[in-house]
Amino acid sequence: MKNLLEKADDPYLAILAYRSTPLRNGYSSAELLMNRRLRSNIPIIRDLLKPCVPDLTMVKKVEKQGKNRMKEDHDRRHKARDLPCLDPGARVLVPDQMVYGKVIAQPASTTPRSYMIETPTNTIRRNS
Structure with a gap:
């Protein structure tokens, strides 16, 4: 946007062109805001x-597909993966205290990555 404004002779025409350019969903930002071109x-x-x-509904669907695609690309590029669940009795490192502890239990189903560590x-509660 900065480059567009720096290069333009008339900044208002540059902003108009920017706002009337269609997005991935087929509508421009101005169309979505004012319901007209x-x-x-x-x-x-x-x-x-x-x-x-x-x-x-179509606009939201296209936007959601775009976000999912970006997430998949990011996860693939950075090799993101889900961590395995820790079993009670497993030995783990508590990095902020620089000590090893033993997993006692998983407190609740509402916090799936939370564990009680002795x-x-x-005894402390930590995230995996």
Whole structure:
């Protein structure tokens, strides 16, 4: 956006072009906001300037697919994976205390990565 404004002779026309450019979902940001296309210096048929409400279920679906695709690409690139569950009695390192402890239990099903760990000094709750 900065480059667009720096290179443009008229910053208002640059912003207009930016806002009227269609996104991946097929609608521009201005169309989603105002339910109509904006008039710009690019010729357009008058019928396309009339207000029409975009199909928001389709827009949300396309946006969700895009987010899922980005997440999959990120996870693949960074080799992200789910950690295995820890069994009670497993020996684990508590990094902030630099001591080893033993997993006692998993407190509740609402916190799936949370564990109670018994260290030589006390019992603490930590995330995996």
